[in-house]
Amino acid sequence: MRSATLSRRMNRIKASAIREILKVTERPDILSFAGGLPAPEAFPIAELARAHAETFDREGAAALQYSTTEGFAPLRAWIAERMRKRGLAATPEQVLITTGSQQGIDLVAKVLLDPGDVVVVESPSYLAALQVFEGYEAGFATVGSDEHGMRVDQLERVLRRSKPKLVYLVPTFQNPKGTTLALERREQLARLAAEHGVPVLEDDPYGELRFSGAELPPVAALERRAPIIYLSTFSKTLAPGLRIGWAVGAAETVRALTVAKQAADLHTSSIAQRAVARMLESFDYPAHVSRIRALYGERRDAMLDALAREFPVGATWTRPEGGLFLWVCLPGGVDAAQLLPQALREHVAFVPGAPFFARAPDRSCLRLNFSNQPPELIAEGIRRLAAALARIRQADVAAEPVARSVLPQTA
Numbered sequence: 001m002r003s004a005t006l007s008r009r010m011n012r013i014k015a016s017a018i019r020e021i022l023k024v025t026e027r028p029d030i031l032s033f034a035g036g037l038p039a040p041e042a043f044p045i046a047e048l049a050r051a052h053a054e055t056f057d058r059e060g061a062a063a064l065q066y067s068t069t070e071g072f073a074p075l076r077a078w079i080a081e082r083m084r085k086r087g088l089a090a091t092p093e094q095v096l097i098t099t100g101s102q103q104g105i106d107l108v109a110k111v112l113l114d115p116g117d118v119v120v121v122e123s124p125s126y127l128a129a130l131q132v133f134e135g136y137e138a139g140f141a142t143v144g145s146d147e148h149g150m151r152v153d154q155l156e157r158v159l160r161r162s163k164p165k166l167v168y169l170v171p172t173f174q175n176p177k178g179t180t181l182a183l184e185r186r187e188q189l190a191r192l193a194a195e196h197g198v199p200v201l202e203d204d205p206y207g208e209l210r211f212s213g214a215e216l217p218p219v220a221a222l223e224r225r226a227p228i229i230y231l232s233t234f235s236k237t238l239a240p241g242l243r244i245g246w247a248v249g250a251a252e253t254v255r256a257l258t259v260a261k262q263a264a265d266l267h268t269s270s271i272a273q274r275a276v277a278r279m280l281e282s283f284d285y286p287a288h289v290s291r292i293r294a295l296y297g298e299r300r301d302a303m304l305d306a307l308a309r310e311f312p313v314g315a316t317w318t319r320p321e322g323g324l325f326l327w328v329c330l331p332g333g334v335d336a337a338q339l340l341p342q343a344l345r346e347h348v349a350f351v352p353g354a355p356f357f358a359r360a361p362d363r364s365c366l367r368l369n370f371s372n373q374p375p376e377l378i379a380e381g382i383r384r385l386a387a388a389l390a391r392i393r394q395a396d397v398a399a400e401p402v403a404r405s406v407l408p409q410t411a
């Protein structure tokens with residue numbers, strides 16, 4: 001078949017670097033820290049299977065019929081209640097079920113951005129959000145980050161200079177760095193959003209997964225006058241294959257998102273929504289989340305211990321209090337993209353950091369996922385990575401940079 005002529009827009013959307021790397025890193029002989037995969041042993045498979053069977057049994061016709069764009073009412077009510085417990089007061093009508101929080105990012109961009117509008121993002125930021133904004137022909141203004149998240153003290157200047165239409169951030173256990181926005185910065189961000197009337201997209205897929213430190217309120221909970229849209233998902237607490245996420249916002253914003261979703265996919269899978277709602281009637285969700293926290297906390301510790309043991313002086317890394325990732329920066333001007341082919345020879349993989357930057361990439365950093373391997377394999381993988389790094393630093397390897405097109409795309 002002849003290929004179709006693509007839109008100008010498609011020139012702007014870069015193939016996700018990570019999806020491509022994952023093709024290599026998913027080889028069974030590779031110990032991968034590259035993907036953003038939750039631990040499959042934490043999926044409540046039996047409970048989900050039972051809930052699906054009961055759904056077919058008792059409400060099969062309704063579950064297989066078209067349904068409302070807003071989502072299944074009992075599930076929206078459960079989510080509103082859970083959000084309330086996490087500090088964000090919202091009515092069920094303010095909850096829109098989305099096909100993963102990734103769709104939430106897309107819908108928000110669709111309803112808020114015109115071509116040429118500016119989006120403020122953290123540096124580095126979640127790669128697949130950058131892709132969405134590029135697809136809507138937005139430009140970027142970047143704000144740096146440190147171990148306490150976005151440098152909100154730099155934001156006011158950027159708001160004045162760039163007049164953005166949206167500020168996008170992952171305040172809690174960020175992807176890729178694993179860092180968390182400090183409380184004072186959350187308050188300052190919410191205040192700035194209210195004062196400037198600039199919408200903030202708070203993307204929070206990891207907020208439930210805290211294994212140390214004190215809980216922090218969502219930014220959206222801090223300032224009622226701020227136009228904040230909050231996103232979350234069952235991808236990291238139940239299973240990503242369900243493709244159930246949600247957006248919470250002001251009633252009028254949710255209405256606009258609902259219209260945009262109608263055009264995108266009519267509604268999220270009715271079967272999946274009803275089965276999850278049914279399961280949650282009897283499932284001990286808080287206990288389940290506690291088990292995931294314990295599992296990932298142990299894995300984070302295994303990775304931090306291995307890094308301290310194996311990595312050379314001068315390397316630095318973040319110490320996440322939750323989530324799936326940490327961020328390592330290499331000493332001595334080593335380019336993480338050059339380390340990757342050497343690491344693959346050692347049968348270990350990661351994602352080089354450069355694609356996570358909307359502009360001015362720091363090439364010395366890389367993202368490591370710790371949720372998807374048991375502690376003993378984490379120790380072994382970090383040992384191999386340190387060996388690959390030592391080899392690169394001895395400069396006796398003709399290391400070739402890996403082209404963007406062969407790098408992996410990840411969740």
Ligand code: PMP
Pocket residue numbers: 036099100101102103126170175203205232233234235240244245410411
């Ligand atoms: N936002 C961030 C920051 C993510 O890391 C991810 C998953 N990798 C998503 C959104 C999308 O998740 P989902 O669509 O599975 O809910």
